[in-house]
Amino acid sequence: MHQHGIDAWVTRRRLRSPDRVALVHGAGATVTYAQFADAVDRVAAVLTELGVGTGDTVAYLGENSPEFLQVMFGTVRLGAVFVPVNTRLAPPEIGHVLTDCAARVLIHDPDFAVPVAAALPAARPPLVVVTGEGTPDRPGLATLTRDADPARAGHADPGPTDPAAIVYTSGTTGRAKGAVLTHGNLTWVALNCVVDYDVVSTDVALMISPLFHVASLGMGALPVILKGATMVIERGFEPGRALAQIARHRVTMLSGVPTTYQLLADHPDWAATDLSTLTKLTCGGSAVPTRVLDAYEARGLSFSQGYGMTEASPGATALPPAMTRAKQGSVGLPHFFTDVRITDPGGAVLPAGAVGQIEVAGPNVFPGYHGLPEATAEAFTADGWFRSGDLGRLDDDGYLYVSGRLKDMIISGGENIYPAEVELLLGEIDGVVSAAVIGVPDDRWGEVPWAVLTVRAGASVDTGTVRAHLDGRIARYKLPRNVVIVDELPRTASGKVRKAELRARFAG
Missing domain, CATH: 3.30.300.30 (ANL, C-terminal domain)
Structure with missing residues (x-):
């Protein structure tokens, strides 16, 4: 058994660090790595009973929770493909995702019953399971897993080139497309984070950004599990609660967008909250405004800013905290196992300082869009670089500055x-x-x-x-x-x- 897929991480963590806390959730409930692995086994058994196998798709619609991660790892263990669904989508958009990926099973939080009912495709609707206990006639995931026999779970031993997830793009330039991310893509993006952000087993990461977004999943949850660190899962972001969780759990890692950090700094509890354990702050989406940098530096904190896209799983570059001021406005250097270049409209590589399209290559870059061979072909150059659709420039030191979307x-x-x-x-x-x-x-x-x-x-x-x-x-x-x-x-x-x-x- 080679076990080259990300599903093997859970099994190996059970052997290496069974008693270490993997997840903290709710009012402070903890889940060890052994308990997490056992739960994944049971979810895999449930999915097997539902007929899920190699190549099938399992969609998940719900807020951050242990179940999200259990379903993801249980799905990929079967050689199936996990499809996280954006909770902010309207029913027609949810329906597009379910139809496009041909979801065999949809697992969702009970809170989304109404939009799910409106979204289910008439042709080949997925089997639907709610999280929690469910009802006597429709038992929920908690009931099904409690009664499941882990020994009956399938196991496909997926390899690095096998698909692990289909993550739908945010759709800023049109209808959302499903980016197929392989086990290798997700492994390499996690390794990039471990190298560039110095993730260690003693880290405690507060997950306030939605796990259905590939940044939180690929650059937050996966590096934490790879290193056997601890994840504090928040269902959503509320600034006051987030500050309280940082102090309560001695959080070391936090990720978000500039608005997230602005809201934390503007909260009345900001000044009184103990932030001394925070050592890794990562920010994406756009450059961090000077006033936000000032507020955090006044507390002895600095950011690692970055740039990426769904198709890169998603990390492409990272700015070391030590360079935040010296290279202000930059999104950093290419990740350790990733390359970036700038090209003109004809595809010629441009010199430092010239603005052109940002292109990305590396083992974290996806193989293509689900069911869209023409869009996939258009997205790549003849020599295999992904055309980001973003404009930027590299300075003389190789640091990237993003100028905006090509269409913007x-x-x-x-x-x-x-x-x-x-x-x-x-x-x-x-x-x-x-x-x-x-x-x-x-x-x-x-x-x-x-x-x-x-x-x-x-x-x-x-x-x-x-x-x-x-x-x-x-x-x-x-x-x-x-x-x-x-x-x-x-x-x-x-x-x-x-x-x-x-x-x-x-x-x-």
């Missing part, structure tokens, strides 16, 4: 404007919580930039404030012609702003 680039009067450059500066303005820069049609210039902002309650920010802050720091053609204040920016589950929605709203 604004062309005003023949000049290229990269939104990320302007957004970083907007984040420095007192009172600005988050910012998005979009192109709005203009009869004279073709497009002009607008800034769409969310601001802190009571703050006074307008077009004059913004232009005064930016004037002299960037070219005048990059200055927003208008500033719009909104209650909330539309975002994907990974925290990326849905700029297509903003353009439809303000540029239509």
Whole structure:
């Protein structure tokens, strides 16, 4: 038995560290690695009884929980494919995922019964199981696993090139596509994290970002399990509770997006919370604003910022905390086992300093989209690099700076404007919580930039404030012609702003 799949991690952890705490959840309940492995065995037995085997797909719709991880590892042990479903999707979107992946089984939290009922495809609907106890006529996962015989679980010994998961892209550029991630992809992204973030077995990671998002799964949960560390699972993010959990469980690792960290720093309990154990803060989605860096550095904390995409499982680069200020605005160096280059529209590799499309290669990069051979072919260059669709540049030291989505680039009067450059500066303005820069049609210039902002309650920010802050720091053609204040920016589950929605709203 070779055991080259991620399913083997659970079995090996049971042998190596059976009594170490793997998971903490709820009011403080703990699960050891031996208990976790036993639970995975039972879930695998349940899925086997439901007819799941090699190549089948098992979808999961629910908030962060031990069951999420148990179902994932139980699924891949059978040679089947795990499909995490975004809990924020509307019923038609859930239906698209279930139909597209041909889910054989759907496991969901009871809270999602209504959208699931509306989402189930009429043709070949999946078998549906709820988490928890269920009812006498429809027993839930807890009941089924309690009665399951682990000895009856199947085992397929998947290899590195076998699919482990289908993770649907956030859909910022159209209908969500299913990115097929192999056992090898997920192994290598976890190894990248272990190397670049120095994950150790004594770490305690607080999981406040949704596990259905590949960043939390691939760069949060999997490295923790690989190293035999401890994961504190939160069903969702509430700043006050998160701060309390950090102090209570002596948390060392935390990941999120800039808004997450801003909300923590703005909470009334921030100043009084003991944060002394935090040593690893990772942030993605967009660059960390200066005011957020200041707030954390005042507490002796610094960030490792990064860049990635679902198709890279998802990590592509990481900025070491020691370089946060020296390379402010950068998303760092390529991960240890990953490569990044910049190319022009014709595919030629560009020199340092030139802006072009970011391309990524490495064993963490996916093999393609589920059932979409043409989209897969378009996504890769002839020599096997993944075309990210993002614009960026590398400096002389090899550090990457992201300029924005290729489709989000604004062309005003023949000049290229990269939104990320302007957004970083907007984040420095007192009172600005988050910012998005979009192109709005203009009869004279073709497009002009607008800034769409969310601001802190009571703050006074307008077009004059913004232009005064930016004037002299960037070219005048990059200055927003208008500033719009909104209650909330539309975002994907990974925290990326849905700029297509903003353009439809303000540029239509």
